[in-house]
Amino acid sequence: QLQVVESGGGLLQPGGSLRLSCAASGFTLDKYAIGWFRQAPGKEREGVVCISNSGSSTNYADSVKGRFTISRDNAKNTMYLQMNSLKPEDTAVYYCAAGGPHYDSTCPPYLYDYWGQGTQVTVSS
Numbered sequence: 767q768l769q770v771v772e773s774g775g776g777l778l779q780p781g782g783s784l785r786l787s788c789a790a791s792g793f794t795l796d797k798y799a800i801g802w803f804r805q806a807p808g809k810e811r812e813g814v815v816c817i818s819n820s821g822s823s824t825n826y827a828d829s830v831k832g833r834f835t836i837s838r839d840n841a842k843n844t845m846y847l848q849m850n851s852l853k854p855e856d857t858a859v860y861y862c863a864a865g866g867p868h869y870d871s872t873c874p875p876y877l878y879d880y881w882g883q884g885t886q887v888t889v890s891s
Contacts, residue, residue, distance in 0.1 A: 780889055790864065
Protein backbone atom coordinates (compact mmCIF):
# COMPACT_ATOMS: atom_id res chain seq x y z
CA GLN A 767 0.00 0.00 0.00
CA LEU A 768 1.35 3.41 -0.99
CA GLN A 769 1.52 5.67 2.01
CA VAL A 770 3.18 8.82 3.31
CA VAL A 771 3.24 9.79 6.98
CA GLU A 772 4.15 13.23 8.32
CA SER A 773 5.63 13.99 11.70
CA GLY A 774 7.29 16.86 13.53
CA GLY A 775 4.57 19.44 13.99
CA GLY A 776 4.18 21.44 17.15
CA LEU A 777 3.59 24.72 18.92
CA LEU A 778 6.30 27.34 18.87
CA GLN A 779 6.91 31.05 19.12
CA PRO A 780 7.44 33.43 16.22
CA GLY A 781 10.99 33.31 14.93
CA GLY A 782 11.42 29.67 15.84
CA SER A 783 12.40 26.73 13.68
CA LEU A 784 10.89 23.33 13.06
CA ARG A 785 11.61 20.37 10.81
CA LEU A 786 8.84 18.24 9.43
CA SER A 787 9.45 14.72 8.16
CA CYS A 788 7.54 12.67 5.62
CA ALA A 789 8.24 8.95 5.40
CA ALA A 790 7.06 7.07 2.33
CA SER A 791 6.26 3.38 2.08
CA GLY A 792 5.14 1.21 -0.80
CA PHE A 793 6.85 3.37 -3.39
CA THR A 794 10.09 5.23 -3.98
CA LEU A 795 9.91 8.97 -3.40
CA ASP A 796 12.61 9.88 -5.91
CA LYS A 797 10.47 8.53 -8.77
CA TYR A 798 7.67 10.99 -8.06
CA ALA A 799 7.00 14.69 -7.91
CA ILE A 800 6.85 15.54 -4.22
CA GLY A 801 5.75 18.49 -2.21
CA TRP A 802 4.67 20.07 1.01
CA PHE A 803 1.31 21.76 1.33
CA ARG A 804 -0.58 23.52 4.08
CA GLN A 805 -4.12 24.41 4.96
CA ALA A 806 -5.05 27.09 7.45
CA PRO A 807 -8.53 27.27 9.00
CA GLY A 808 -11.05 28.64 6.54
CA LYS A 809 -8.57 28.62 3.66
CA GLU A 810 -7.86 26.36 0.74
CA ARG A 811 -4.95 23.98 0.73
CA GLU A 812 -1.93 25.62 -0.86
CA GLY A 813 1.41 24.47 -2.17
CA VAL A 814 4.40 25.45 -0.05
CA VAL A 815 7.16 23.80 -2.09
CA CYS A 816 7.40 21.05 -4.67
CA ILE A 817 10.06 19.14 -6.58
CA SER A 818 9.58 17.68 -10.04
CA ASN A 819 9.85 13.96 -10.81
CA SER A 820 13.30 14.43 -12.29
CA GLY A 821 14.45 16.55 -9.37
CA SER A 822 15.53 19.28 -11.75
CA SER A 823 12.93 21.81 -10.58
CA THR A 824 12.19 23.00 -7.07
CA ASN A 825 9.61 25.70 -6.54
CA TYR A 826 8.72 27.58 -3.38
CA ALA A 827 5.71 29.73 -2.64
CA ASP A 828 6.72 33.38 -2.38
CA SER A 829 5.53 33.48 1.22
CA VAL A 830 8.17 30.96 2.34
CA LYS A 831 11.12 31.68 0.06
CA GLY A 832 14.31 32.10 2.01
CA ARG A 833 12.76 30.63 5.16
CA PHE A 834 11.73 27.08 4.24
CA THR A 835 13.88 24.37 2.66
CA ILE A 836 12.81 21.03 1.24
CA SER A 837 15.19 18.08 1.19
CA ARG A 838 15.05 14.39 0.52
CA ASP A 839 16.98 11.42 1.89
CA ASN A 840 16.64 8.70 -0.74
CA ALA A 841 18.25 6.07 1.49
CA LYS A 842 15.52 6.61 4.07
CA ASN A 843 12.80 7.25 1.48
CA THR A 844 11.95 10.33 3.49
CA MET A 845 11.59 14.00 2.72
CA TYR A 846 11.86 16.95 5.05
CA LEU A 847 10.73 20.52 5.37
CA GLN A 848 13.02 22.75 7.38
CA MET A 849 11.10 25.83 8.49
CA ASN A 850 12.98 28.81 9.91
CA SER A 851 11.91 32.29 11.02
CA LEU A 852 8.39 31.05 11.51
CA LYS A 853 5.55 33.56 11.57
CA PRO A 854 2.01 33.35 12.98
CA GLU A 855 0.71 33.25 9.40
CA ASP A 856 2.56 29.97 8.92
CA THR A 857 0.08 28.33 11.29
CA ALA A 858 -1.65 25.50 9.43
CA VAL A 859 -1.93 21.77 9.03
CA TYR A 860 1.00 20.71 6.89
CA TYR A 861 0.77 17.82 4.46
CA CYS A 862 3.29 16.01 2.34
CA ALA A 863 2.28 14.45 -0.94
CA ALA A 864 3.64 12.60 -3.93
CA GLY A 865 2.36 12.50 -7.47
CA GLY A 866 3.18 12.68 -11.14
CA PRO A 867 4.00 12.41 -13.94
CA HIS A 868 2.68 15.91 -14.56
CA TYR A 869 4.37 18.76 -12.76
CA ASP A 870 3.47 22.39 -12.37
CA SER A 871 5.78 24.94 -10.78
CA THR A 872 2.88 26.48 -8.85
CA CYS A 873 2.48 23.21 -6.90
CA PRO A 874 -1.27 22.73 -7.34
CA PRO A 875 -2.57 20.10 -4.91
CA TYR A 876 -4.75 18.42 -7.54
CA LEU A 877 -1.67 16.98 -9.28
CA TYR A 878 -0.72 14.93 -6.21
CA ASP A 879 -2.17 11.49 -5.53
CA TYR A 880 -0.70 10.25 -2.27
CA TRP A 881 -1.30 12.33 0.84
CA GLY A 882 -0.39 12.03 4.47
CA GLN A 883 -2.75 12.70 7.34
CA GLY A 884 -1.22 16.08 8.11
CA THR A 885 0.62 17.54 11.07
CA GLN A 886 -0.35 20.71 12.92
CA VAL A 887 2.07 23.61 13.10
CA THR A 888 1.06 26.49 15.35
CA VAL A 889 3.12 29.66 15.63
CA SER A 890 1.99 31.88 18.45
CA SER A 891 3.42 34.05 21.19
